Amino acid sequence: MSDIASGMVDPPSTDSLKSGGGGDAARISEVKAWLASQFEAAGKEVPDFEYTPRSVAQLYNLATLSQAKTKAANIVAADFRLKAAEYRSQAARIREILENVGMAQESLPSNVVSSAQVLANVANLLNIRDTELSSFLVAMGDISLRKTAVEEKRAKVQKESKILLDYTRKAIARLTYLKRTLAQLEDDVPPCEAQMENWKTNLAVMASKERQYLQQYNNYKALLNRVGYTPEISHGVLVEMAEHRKELEKKTKPILDTLRSYQDLPPDKALAALAIEDKKRQYAAAEKYLEDVLHSALATND
Numbered sequence: 001m002s003d004i005a006s007g008m009v010d011p012p013s014t015d016s017l018k019s020g021g022g023g024d025a026a027r028i029s030e031v032k033a034w035l036a037s038q039f040e041a042a043g044k045e046v047p048d049f050e051y052t053p054r055s056v057a058q059l060y061n062l063a064t065l066s067q068a069k070t071k072a073a074n075i076v077a078a079d080f081r082l083k084a085a086e087y088r089s090q091a092a093r094i095r096e097i098l099e100n101v102g103m104a105q106e107s108l109p110s111n112v113v114s115s116a117q118v119l120a121n122v123a124n125l126l127n128i129r130d131t132e133l134s135s136f137l138v139a140m141g142d143i144s145l146r147k148t149a150v151e152e153k154r155a156k157v158q159k160e161s162k163i164l165l166d167y168t169r170k171a172i173a174r175l176t177y178l179k180r181t182l183a184q185l186e187d188d189v190p191p192c193e194a195q196m197e198n199w200k201t202n203l204a205v206m207a208s209k210e211r212q213y214l215q216q217y218n219n220y221k222a223l224l225n226r227v228g229y230t231p232e233i234s235h236g237v238l239v240e241m242a243e244h245r246k247e248l249e250k251k252t253k254p255i256l257d258t259l260r261s262y263q264d265l266p267p268d269k270a271l272a273a274l275a276i277e278d279k280k281r282q283y284a285a286a287e288k289y290l291e292d293v294l295h296s297a298l299a300t301n302d
Helices: 001-004 014-022 024-041 053-100 110-126 134-226 237-261 269-301
Strands: none
Touching: 001 269, 024 053, 110 134
């Protein structure tokens, strides 16, 4: 509140607040009295509110703190008033001395007054209590040291700022690159999704074809097992056997032609029987030769 800040209106004394600590009713009455005094000093009325144990405790603590701060403010204000009185007395004494020696401000030239004012302003700026040369030198040395420290700190801050600026530029460049990459990836998503759907469709078709081919393979394998197919009967072996068969047909064809020509001869049983027996022997020999060739071809493939 304004009275607490200015220290013009005192809250209830600590002793009176403590005396009401014996009961809640006494503490509430003390708090009400303090609130009334505070709002009366501000020209306002105390607002209506419920006095709960929590609010009463907080207001009691606020009153205690307000009294402590008010006392401290009064002490500081009294000290400032005392110092102001001392400064005024000293100024009056110095003014009297200057007037006695003929150095009153009214009798001094304007440039001297201006120089004195500048000197006083510099002394106030340097926060020194007098205008001695040694005080100015000490103050200037202190300012020089502080300036050096500030320059060092400034150089350090500039270096850190340069590093941070470099990092920021790199981060912005990377962020721009990432945004560009993200936009490109977002643009590539629809074609990739369409291609993936196409691949899924093709994969399903290929899986169906694979099952179909596996079924056909198993069917062909079962069929080959039923007909007695063995790995020895390869295409090369069959081609070679076909060639031998052709050769044997070439060899047996003249014999068959001769046998057919005998059918036109007059029937002579004895000669015909001899001729037939001879041709049978030749035919048996040819079949045996064919079997030998086939067995030898199979053995060679093994």
